Amino acid sequence: MYTIKENVKNEIIINKSRFITHLFKIEKEKDVELILEKLKKEYKDATHYCYAYIVGNTKRFNDDGEPSHTAGMPILNVLENKELNNVLAVVIRYFGGIKLGAGGLVRAYTNSVAKSILDDNVTPITRKHKIKIEFDYKDINNVNYILKDYKITYKEFDENVIYEFIYEEGKYPEELDKYIIKT
Numbered sequence: 270m271y272t273i274k275e276n277v278k279n280e281i282i283i284n285k286s287r288f289i290t291h292l293f294k295i296e297k298e299k300d301v302e303l304i305l306e307k308l309k310k311e312y313k314d315a316t317h318y319c320y321a322y323i324v325g326n327t328k329r330f331n332d333d334g335e336p337s338h339t340a341g342m343p344i345l346n347v348l349e350n351k352e353l354n355n356v357l358a359v360v361i362r363y364f365g366g367i368k369l370g371a372g373g374l375v376r377a378y379t380n381s382v383a384k385s386i387l388d389d390n391v392t393p394i395t396r397k398h399k400i401k402i403e404f405d406y407k408d409i410n411n412v413n414y415i416l417k418d419y420k421i422t423y424k425e426f427d428e429n430v431i432y433e434f435i436y437e438e439g440k441y442p443e444e445l446d447k448y449i450i451k452t
Contacts, residue, residue, distance in 0.1 A: 271351065271352050271391050272353060272356060272391075273353070273390050274392050276291065276292060277290070277385050277390060283369065283380075284367040286364055286365035287361075289315075290381045291308065292358050293357040293358075293359070295322065295355055295357045297324060298329075300357070301322055316363055317334055318333050318359060318360075319332055320358060320360070321345035322357040323353060328349075330345040335374055339371050340360065340374060343378045344358050344379075344382050354394055396438040399422065400436065401423070401449075402433075403429050403448055404432075406430060408430075416434055416442070419435065421434045422435060
């Protein structure tokens, strides 16, 4: 599974219609509505705002007035074929006066998104894990040094010190094994 490193904007013109594609890296479904609101203000005179997104196991698409399954579904298909996740693709269309037909619309929306996904902007998604460790106060400097590049999400200072931190799969600091709290 992959995601994008940076947001992208791309534009193509097909038979006088402008197709402006935006790709956004998103973390949750709530991000979608906020982004769509901004785009609708920025491109307030556009004809259509078609989109698709994948966040975790959730997949959604919207044709926004285009004939059924000629816009949102092709956009979603590109995201699925590229194995992208945590990505929202929005294609804003300014109608150019020439009807493209159902096949032409599918090709236009597919090509618009596909041309926006550049290989050097695609990166594997790494799984993250949380773990708790407990250690003596005498080890705090050593543990802090080991975790200097990790995000510590919880600290407790009682009889011993307890930290909870996040690490990426494959990047667990094994020298902390002796401190793992068994649950």
